[in-house]
Amino acid sequence: MEHTRTEAPTGGRSGVLPASPARGEHVLEEELPGRDAVGSSVSGGSGTVPVPDRRLPRRHSVRGQVLSALRRALVTGELVAGQVYSAPALAERHGVSPTPVREAMQQLTGEGLVETVPNRGFRVVEHSARDDAELAEVRLLLELPVVLRLGLTRPPRTWQVLHPLAGRTVAAAARGDRAAYADADRAFHRALLEPAGNLRLAEFAEDVQRRAPVPPAVPGTSLVSAAAEHVALVEALLQRDLPAAERILRAHLAPGVPCTPPAAHLAGLAPATPAAADSTEAAPAPG
Numbered sequence: 417m418e419h420t421r422t423e424a425p426t427g428g429r430s431g432v433l434p435a436s437p438a439r440g441e442h443v444l445e446e447e448l449p450g451r452d453a454v455g456s457s458v459s460g461g462s463g464t465v466p467v468p469d470r471r472l473p474r475r476h477s478v479r480g481q482v483l484s485a486l487r488r489a490l491v492t493g494e495l496v497a498g499q500v501y502s503a504p505a506l507a508e509r510h511g512v513s514p515t516p517v518r519e520a521m522q523q524l525t526g527e528g529l530v531e532t533v534p535n536r537g538f539r540v541v542e543h544s545a546r547d548d549a550e551l552a553e554v555r556l557l558l559e560l561p562v563v564l565r566l567g568l569t570r571p572p573r574t575w576q577v578l579h580p581l582a583g584r585t586v587a588a589a590a591r592g593d594r595a596a597y598a599d600a601d602r603a604f605h606r607a608l609l610e611p612a613g614n615l616r617l618a619e620f621a622e623d624v625q626r627r628a629p630v631p632p633a634v635p636g637t638s639l640v641s642a643a644a645e646h647v648a649l650v651e652a653l654l655q656r657d658l659p660a661a662e663r664i665l666r667a668h669l670a671p672g673v674p675c676t677p678p679a680a681h682l683a684g685l686a687p688a689t690p691a692a693a694d695s696t697e698a699a700p701a702p703g
Contacts, residue, residue: 478512483520485510488595490529491630495540502537528627543629551628552670558621559609560665566611567658574611575653581607582646589639597639598630604646642668 486506489495503514503521510517521538524530530538543551566574584600602622609618645668652661 479516479519482510482512482516483523486517486520486524487598487626490524490540491595491598493594497540497542500533500537500539505537527623548629549670551624554624555621555628556666556670558617558624559605559669560662562609562612562614562617563653563665564658564662567653567656567661570611572654572656575650578604578607578646578650578653582643582650585643585646586640589643592639594630594639597643601630601642601646602626 486495495501503517506521507514507517521530521532525532525538528541530540533539581600581604585597585604588594588596588600602625605625606618606622609621612618645664649661649664649668652658652664
């Protein structure tokens with residue numbers, strides 16, 4: 417049995433997940449058109465013929481719903497950093513069995529958002545200022561060179577798809593809805609990198625983004641100001657103003673964090689110096 421050192425008050429079910437006929441049920445049944453009641457029959461010339469049960473199991477991702485609910489709770493602070501939560505208590509809150517909660521928590525453990533506490537449950541990971549700064553720098557190194565390269569090589573219309581996504585972040589920020597902002601923010605940055613055609617890059621960048629605070633842990637940064645940077649970045653890319661795009665993206669992801677080597681060189685906006693090129697050509701082949 418798992419115990420918890422500190423748990424938020426449950427207050428009954430949170431209502432995040434729909435109620436199910438039986439607690440912990442993972443397979444819901446979907447009724448097909450024309451189905452009679454279970455065990456019904458029809459009369460024929462040869463007597464009564466039982467009607468087969470035409471219900472087919474429909475795999476409903478309880479685990480996926482629990483995972484989404486827990487992500488929102490982490491973003492909003494409902495699950496508090498440093499606190500330990502047991503799977504049974506969280507299961508009771510969401511009206512499901514402990515199994516999908518444990519599965520969801522294991523995934524969050526792999527993402528570095530929670531950690532397992534043997535025989536007790538899961539602790540929400542606490543990030544230091546250094547942790548946040550390192551995550552910000554990683555995001556900058558991943559996204560900035562790619563965006564600048566795309567800005568140089570792709571037509572401006574490539575970025576039109578970002579307009580409604582930026583609008584979603586603005587709307588969520590205006591409502592003060594951190595969970596909705598986090599979802600919209602991930603969608604925006606995913607679409608920002610998609611033109612590169614590198615799925616691994618997009619997945620890795622999103623994984624790092626999930627670990628980072630929302631918005632970035634920078635004094636003076638708010639949801640509203642972060643959302644406004646999305647809009648400004650789209651406008652700069654549409655105008656092909658790459659210096660402005662770099663300034664905005666640096667301020668958005670990691671203000672004050674240098675990008676080494678220079679982002680312009682990685683993006684192909686500036687050629688390597690002749691000396692660097694000569695030294696590269698003269699380098700001996702590995703033996």
